[in-house]
Amino acid sequence: MADLEYTVSDGVGTIVLNRPHAKNAFTFAMIDQWAAALRSARTDPTVRAVVLTGAGDAFCAGVDLSVLEAVGEEPLAIKRMLTHGVHEVARAADDLDKPLIAAINGVAVGAGLDMALMCDIRLMTRSARVSEGYIKLGLVPGDGGCYYLPRIVGMQRALELLWTGDFVDAEEALRIGLVSHVYEDDDFGDSRDAFLAKLVRQPPINVQMIKRAAYQSADADLRTSLDLISSHMGVVYATHDAREARDALRERRQPSFEGR
Incomplete structure (x- = not known):
């Protein structure tokens, strides 16, 4: 099976990150497919909403560190890796004028959380946890975290989460407005689909x-x-x-x- 799957059914385009053995950490090949799926959804009249989720028990653990290490430490190479690669998803998401929903079915860390933040609405399972996490690797948020997070939860709380890399559970994520809904794990699929169906029914x-x-x-x-x-x-x-x-x-x- 592909590392990233994109399907369309009943008005919903579904992007599934499909590397459960690696907590759905993404590769550069997945980034290309991810951006292409968003661009396809933008112009496809049969798609009225898009949902992003992960296979298995994780949403996304960010970029695969082995892929990142292969880029090396040369500053321009790192910058190009982001601007010509990872950021393609952010730009494609920004161009999408249809609802883009993150269904956070498990852990979301670093760029994995950033990918959820660039969605319009975030749904979360009761057991999921999220963290910006970059600072624990000696990095800065490379995929828009410093842009999206303050706009969602406010500057003070955003800086705390960015500076500490602390994990946030579902209850806290809902309290601070990081997510819109928290659903029980066993009901998450049905609840997510019901939420999307409500959007698809609108003009x-x-x-x-x-x-x-x-x-x-x-x-x-x-x-x-x-x-x-x-x-x-x-x-x-x-x-x-x-x-x-x-x-x-x-x-x-x-x-x-x-x-x-």
Whole structure:
């Protein structure tokens, strides 16, 4: 079986990191496939949401250290390894205007946690634990941890987690807003699928516009944000799906959205 598997079913694109013997630590070949899967999902009209998860009892232990060691210690080689390699996933995730969900089914460490942080929403099993962990290897967060984590949990808590490399369990992750939901291990698959099904049922044009507007507004002033959303409203109000939503509400039935 492939080290990374990407499948599409029922409106969901599923990326599975499939190296359970290595706690799903990723290789450079997996990075290429990972970014390609996200780019494919972006333009595939049958995909309405994407979920990232790991095989076995781990989410992702970060980059495979044997692969990292093969790069050597030359500074430019390390920089290129990140900018021309690992960061391709971050850029592809940033381009995706569909929901990207991390289903953290086990330990997520270092770049493994960073890969979850670049998702829009994180779900977590009760037994999972996460850690930035870089500092314990004498490193700095190489895959966006210093960018994503402060935006999610606030600067003070982010710096504590980045400086100490301490593990966070599911209860604490939920309390500080690192994850949105914690599910029991035995129910995780069903709960994850039910959450994704809820997103897939929504009108896809609206979902995509809401995601873009929310992220763009984080770096914009109020008047710019209001101007942007007024244009979005003008567009979506005239779509087939908007009319279908209003008709379904009047007729007291479930709507069927087509993305047009």
